[in-house]
Amino acid sequence: MNNVEQALLADSHIDDAILSKTLNSMMGRQVNFADLYFQSSQHESWMLEDGIVKEGSYNMERGVGVRAISGEKTGFAYSDDISPFALQQAADAAKGIADSGKGAQVKAFKRQSPIKIYQTVEPLGSLTQEQKIDLLHQVEAHARQIDSRVSQVIVSLSGVYEKILVAASDGTYGTDIRPLVRLNCSVLVEENGKRERASGGGGARTDYSYFFESESNGSGQGKARYLTYAEEAVRQALVNLVAIDAPAGTFPVVLGAGWPGVLLHEAVGHGLEGDFNRKGSSAFSGKIGQQVTSTLCTIVDDGTLENRRGSVSIDDEGTPGQYNTLIEKGILKGYMQDKHNAELMGVKPTGNGRRESYAHLPMPRMTNTYMLAGESSPEDIIKSVKKGIYAPNFAGGQVDITSGKFVFTSSEAYLIEDGEITTPIKGATLIGSGPEAMKKVSMVGNDLKLDAGVGVCGKDGQSVPVGVGQPTLKIDEMTIGGTQ
Amino acid sequence: MSQAKQFSDPLIEQLDQVEARVAQVLELAKSLGADGAEVAMSRQQGLSVGTRLGEVENVEFTNDGALGITVYQQGRKGSASTADLSEKALAQAVEAAVNIAKYTSVDDCSGLADKALLAMQPIDLDLYHPKELSTEQAIEIAKECEQSALDSDTRITNSDGASLDCFSGFKVYGNSNGQLVGYPSSRHSLSCVVIAGSDDDMQRDYAYDVNRDFALLDSGISIGEKAASEVLSRLNPQKLSTRKVPVLFRADIANTIWGHLIAAISGGNLYRKSSFLLDAIGKDIFPDFLTIQERPHIKKALASSAFDSEGVLTQDRDIILDGALQTYLLTSYSARKLGLTTTGHAGGIHNWLVKDKNIQTKGSVNADFDAMLKTLGTGLLVTELMGQGVNVVNGDYSRGAAGFWVENGELAYPVSEITIAGNLTQMFNGIIAVGSDIDKHGSIATGSILIDEMQIAGQ
DSSP, X not given: OOHHHHHHXXXXXXXXXXXXXXXXXXXXXXXXXXXXXXXEEEEEXXXXXXXXXXXXXXXXXXXXXXXXXXXXXXXXXXXXXXXXXXXHHHHHHHHTTSOBSOOOOOOOOEEOOOOOSSOOOOGGGSSOHHHHHHHHHHHHHHHHHHOTTEEEEEEEEEEEEEEEEEEETTSEEEEEEEEEEEEEEEEEEXXXXXXXXXXXXXXXXXXXXXXXSBOSSSTTTTSBHHHHHHHHHHHHXXXXXXXXXXXXXXEEEEEOSSGGXXXXXXXXXXXXXXXXXHTTOSTTTTOTTSBOSOTXXXXXXXXXXXXXXXXXXXXXXXXXXXXXXXXXXXXXXXXBOOHHHHHHHTSOOOSOEEOSSTTSOOEXXXXXXXXXXXXXXXXXXXXXXXXXXEEEEEEEEEEOTTTOEEEEEEEEEEEEETXXXXXXXXXXXXXXXXXXXXXXXXXXXXXXXXXXXXXXXXXXXXXXXXXXXXXXXXXXXXXXXXXX | OHHHHTOOOHHHHHHHHHHHHHHHHHHHHHHTTOSEEEEEEEEEEEEEEEEETTEEEEEEEEEEEEEEEEEEETTEEEEEEESOOSHHHHHHHHHHHHHHTTTSOOOTTOSSOOGGGBOSSOOOOOOOOOOOOOHHHHHHHHHHHHHHHHHTOTTEEEEEEEEEEEEEEEEEEEETTSOEEEEEEEEEEEEEEEEEEETTEEEEEEEXXXXXXXXXXXXXXXXXXXXXXXXHHTSSXXXXXXXXXXXXXXXXXXXXXXXXXXXXXXXXXXXXXXXXXXXXXXXXXXXXXXEEEEOTTOTTOTTOOSBOTTOBBOOOEEEEETTEEOOOBOOHHHHHHHTSOOXXXXXXXXXXXXXXXXXXXXXXXXXXXXXHHHHHOSEEEEEEEESOOEETTTTEEEEEEEEEEEETTEEEEEEEEEEEEEEHHHHHHTEEEEOSOOBOSSSEEBOOEEEEEEEEEOO
């Protein structure tokens, strides 16, 4: 027995026999699939502002979710009490979805040992409380000494330690320990009565030692990550202090490498989730095998990147995380699936069945979504634009998966004039139609970069951590929502 | 808990127990050395059903509880929360909060709300109207709603379904100043999302209603019909060319504009100097015909509450009077940072009513939706906004939009894939009129808003 089983089952007097009995009890109706999802999580956060540590909080969650599937129907109930009694009660409620009759056979549990994509470390205890406080102060001090125009600094640190166990009627039995840490620095800069705010930060599925390490490549070489977050926040805020109004209209747009991959998340990612495509409600529905982007684009969803924020050793249905090619040289290859939608569409699950917690139903969700590197140098891409926009940083985005319309909002952008990056422009929303915009990708850089580990994706009211990435790329035409 | 005694449902029977539990947790915090503590505990149970294309899709039983505690120790603060409400977990949460308070800094502004401001005997706002529905009944209601959308036009080609959600629960709040208050509430909603068109012109839209009292919900048939007419009206949208035009925000999205005002006058953004409305009390930030009142004690209303999340008594306030800002929205903490008194806004606003004084003279019929279109004349009607492109520090506004091009007061054609941009300072000042077509779905009752000019970006 591993320590997840100990904590989630044995301590609550639940064993294999009770799991099987509970699943079997649901099969007295026409249930084709049922699963039990046990979870416990501890979460802490600390916040420094005005030079003092103002807030600290600790949160605990623990519970079990029970799901019964009958054809396209899903019954779901959950309990914040993990006990044989509460488990049976939830099972009785969930199975009510199905008509009376006979369900599928419950298979014997197969304990899997998938490849661990992140270490089983416990982040909350990886620094002493004093060390956490000290880290917050160091980030602040660094931000303030960079530039005298920094008038306020807010630093926040958070860590999550989560254990999950899933047992299903198809014999799936898996456990996972998921650490997650995040550090953020937000600054306000002031000059001549003008103020701008910006932030820098990152995180990963590991412990707090991550912030003291340096990136192995790139410009921050040798410097601890927590220092680079402060520098990035100050740099962006100062850029925006001198930004002029953004233009309004349609222009060529060069997106920077890394976090601007939020483009892929919105413009194609959501539209390739299995549930929308099973229902035929996505702008990408029924287009497998067709060209849906320019031939320069190969886009993957990869849950197997070591320690990345969006990675999953197993997803929340027990399917191991996978490297899935979504689009290859412009051709749509496949959708992201959970078990339910995969079954209904006659394909295999892809390791994308994710849920916010035991109190939420799993759905097809992205993990780390990125575009593979192309051939062009980033310099050549910029040089190819006579008049356009260069946008290396974004605040977030949104998509209407049915019409394909998506937006994302720049937090750092510049004009490109005669092949050179010139004046910074204020944040503006860019809008396009996913399938159209992706066909207008005309250059793809050789500089693939992943984001710093800050992504949160919301769908149907459920939030999950995700990653994005891309090389520098050029879209020949996008609408920029400036004021000039 | 006099109100609770009138009911004999299992949820309400828990209320007294939970109050006792909250009192115990406060005692425990005190015994561990806290010189001040506050505890909030909630429970919610409910049923959500979803149907799609006439078949049941989901049945979910909700049953949530959570307890949050904040302790204060010589000016230091620590918080903890737990969704596990076992005695052991509650004790762990208190210990964790007390432990954290050993490491946070002394902050002169932190602490419980001033005792004199607390709602010791809150009034009953009639927020609890639980509805006993069997799963089958709930499914029938959702099916009927979706069916009315599917039946209304052959161009409705697909559906994302209808869903009915019925929740009821209670909140209890207590602190070491001797306050222990709680109330039950309910919330029911019915919604429908349908899809029209196909291939390269597929559109989705929705309609919904939400109410404390199930009996007051719009009928499923009318919600379905509304969803259908919304989505049909969006088919074959065009892009607009880049230009500056007057913009009418339809009533159902007009609350987003007031949402930006809320962010700009919230204490947290003000003491951080992160608002475009610093030092704006008494200043004319809107035209003089505009007034916004807050009325926290409207019976059955969605954003009614007798006290805020710090236990502070809520009260009627003018937010905007004749265009001028009357108050910030403060919590105890942000008030102390600003040298002011809390306004009872910990946890958000409580029922805003937006009023255009000119309606009294011209008559509400002359400010209904059609009249607002006439006043707009030729310009853009916005019915959907996308993205988060609003910067509350400097007021810059840039969002994705969809809606209709309006010519001479008549809808000409649907538009999509455009952005609208401006600056909130000018947008607030540039409000020409607010309609009498009040949307009552949320915490802000507002009509449509006409703004003199914004920049549209399109093809």
